[in-house]
Amino acid sequence: MxxxxxxxxxxxxxxxxxxxxxxxxxxxxxxxxxxxxxxxxxxxxxxxxxxxxxxxxxxxxxxxxxxxxxxxxxxxxxxxxxxxxxxxxxxxxxxxxxxxxxxxxxxxxxxxxxxxxxxxxxxxxxxxxxxxxxxxxxxxxxxSKRQHFSVQERGRVLLVPVSEVIYLKAELKYVTLRTRLQEYLIEESLTSIEEELGSSFVRVHRNALVARHAILGVERGAQPVDADGEADKSSEQWQVILRDVDERLPISRRQWPVAKALVR
The missing domain is CATH 3.40.50.2300 (Response regulator)
Known part of the structure; x- marks a missing residue:
């Protein structure tokens, strides 16, 4: 050869x-x-x-x-x-x-x-x-701990700095990587990313990691209603307010203490 x-x-x-x-x-x-x-x-x-x-x-x-x-x-x-x-x-x-x-x-x-x-x-x-x-x-x-994610886009391999990532969200077999300007799909597991980059990201839900620097605060989401049409306060949902994007991500009950501690 x-x-x-x-x-x-x-x-x-x-x-x-x-x-x-x-x-x-x-x-x-x-x-x-x-x-x-x-x-x-x-x-x-x-x-x-x-x-x-x-x-x-x-x-x-x-x-x-x-x-x-x-x-x-x-x-x-x-x-x-x-x-x-x-x-x-x-x-x-x-x-x-x-x-x-x-x-x-x-x-x-x-x-x-x-x-x-x-x-x-x-x-x-x-x-x-x-x-x-x-x-x-x-x-x-x-x-070694990475400083960039490798992503595929239109036949090219691009480097996205870890510092520019706002959140990572698992959807089906892919993970959506979100920056201020764009979304990318990567084929990695949230678990492996969290193990490697847990100092930079926090899990707010079983399907979402959020960059610590991108968390501005938390707010109540829309409350579901019960059979009588009244707000069901027992199912109160909190969500993360993110820097540079309008999207909100739900916070699971299990991760609520962690998220709350970050914005005190």
Missing amino acids: TPRLFIVDDEAPARARLKTLLSDIAAECPHELAGEAGCAQQALDGIAQSRPDIVLLDVQMPGMSGIKLASHLSRAVDPAPAIIFVTAYDEYALKAFEVRALDYLLKPVRAARLADAIRRAAALRAQASPQHAAIGAAASVMS
């Missing part, structure tokens, strides 16, 4: 040097360059479209580090590409392997070392089973 490679580095000269190095080893290590990117969003778009086998990834980049990007790729792309970090910093090696990187190369990279890493990654990828890929992705998800 001739592996397809994708380069991610925020510095254009660094990408150019890596492409020159790849050209130098083309005879002993055949490969195809699928694309390159200078930031995380470009990388996600390009990788989702070109489906490379291996990503040569820098660590230090503005906006989102290579470590975080590698974690997102394991969730957003199926099958996820093999990751080889190419960086000038040696202190991130442990974190790199926590997100299932196959190798960690320090700049300036030697040609023989790069060729060996690519051949090894290509061989391991060819042997990998779907079960191994699923295990690797799950381990990557659990390795």
